[in-house]
Each structure stands twice: as C-alpha cells, then as structure tokens.
Amino acid sequence: MGIGLDEDDSGGSEFGWELVAFRAERPAExxxxNYLHSVLDEHDPSGRGGEPRGRPIPVRLPGHPLxxxxxxAHAxxxxxIQALQTWRKATGAPLREAEAAIELLLDQLRQDPESMP
Structure with missing residues (x-):
C-alpha cells in the first residue's frame, strides 16, 4: 500500500494523487x-464510526444510516443544534426538514424504548 504522485501519461504537466495497493513482485499490480475513510469508520471498535471521544455514541436504530x-444521539x-448540524451536513436538507426527520426518529425511540442505548 502506498501514497504516490503520478504524472499523467498523456504528456501533460498535470499531477494527481492516488492511494493504491500495489504488488512489487512480477507482474506488478x-x-x-477507494473510500478508505468510510471502510475504516465501519470497523471502529468504539461504535462511534470514527467520531472523536466525547461525542455521543450513535443510538441503535436498525436500518438507519450513521x-x-x-x-x-445528540438530540x-x-x-x-449539533443534531441538526449533523443531519444537514449529511443530507443537505433544509432546517425544518431536518427537525421533522429527527423528531420522527425520536418518536420512534419513545415508542420502542428497547432500541435505546
């Protein structure tokens, strides 16, 4: 695995960064x-999905995204405020739509307390 700077083979002077896995043995491969950060976040043993310590651990909501x-959890x-920012950053939803979505999930949790942490 390595990080390298490759020159475009088309003769241009553009450079690009690429994270690649490679095999040094012949034939070289x-x-x-792709998507390294999301793969690593999925395997975070803390259950925080890569979030730093001090932030709430995501609640158990089967079938719902992180x-x-x-x-x-923030709500x-x-x-x-952090709950709304988290939702809007991930979805791009308007404020009222984010509020409604979070409130709907909170209502689901109130109806099914078994799914709460």
Missing part, C-alpha cells in the same frame, strides 16, 4: 483504494 443515529444528549 496496482489497484486504487448520520441519523448520531443526530438522534437525546440535549444538543439539538
């Missing part, structure tokens, strides 16, 4: 590594 679980911790 190179394969780009941003939804984090937004609900449950009393930080509605």
């Amino acid at each position: 190179r394969a780009p590594i 941003h939804a679980r984090l937004a609900v 449950l911790a009393g930080d509605r």
